[in-house]
Amino acid sequence: EPEVTQTPSHQVTQMGQEVILRCVPISNHLYFYWYRQILGQKVEFLVSFYNNEISEKSEIFDDQFSVERPDGSNFTLKIRSTKLEDSAMYFCARTAVMNTEAFFGQGTRLTVV
Amino acid sequence: GESVGLHLPTLSVQEGDNSIINCAYSNSASDYFIWYKQESGKGPQFIIDIRSNMDKRQGQRVTVLLNKTVKHLSLQIAATQPGDSAVYFCAENIYGGGFKTIFGAGTRLFVKA
Secondary structure (H helix, E strand, O other), X not given: OOOOEEEOOEEEEOOOOOEEEEEEOOXXXXXXXXXXXXXXXXXXXXXEEEOOEEEEEXXXXXXXXXXXXXXXXXXXXXXXXXXXXXXEEEEEXXXXXXXXXXXXXXXXXXXXX | OOOEEEOOOEEEEEOOOOEEEEEEEOOOOOOEEEEEEEOOOOOOEEEEEEEOOOOEEEOOOEEEEEEOXXXXXXXXEOOOOHHHOEEXXXXXXXXXXXXXXXXXXXXXEEEEO
16 A cells, blocks of 8 residues: 655754644545654654544644644644654554554654754 | 563574574563564664564464463574565554554674675
């Protein structure tokens, strides 16, 4: 199955700035996710999104993070005030139905300076 | 609890040999396990999955074995090729309001020509 498309592929931002990461999944899929991977570490779950609502979020996903699907296609992750420790690869993923394998995008490398 | 871990951080094999990557999990209620492959600069890619009502599943050159008694999962790659060089993650889907994928730490597979 095709992957999701993520933009940008790399973003550099100043600490304290807001960033928006975008994902374009297959339009008829309902289950979306954001994960992050700090360099050299494992992939960590951030949030799951179903039927235009957050269904679960991790401890990492604090008040600085938000997700939405504003136009019914793009799925976005916003970080309001970036910190140095937010530097990581951020992956969008989708599943066709619940509790099946996830299909990941190529990721956005976020560098906070 | 939510814990999926790997026994070895790196594995080096000769081209043409078989590879075995091992994984332990701690949540006895887990019922769905997945192996992902991650090449450098890319997102995780689904390889093979197995549900808890099975103990073995085969794909093309890959086999996953599940031992629920000792909570152990393994990925076997037959006739390993240079293109198999990557980081391999075992993962489990767990439910907490929505399904999420919990990844292990990863094993880097090196294939020597």
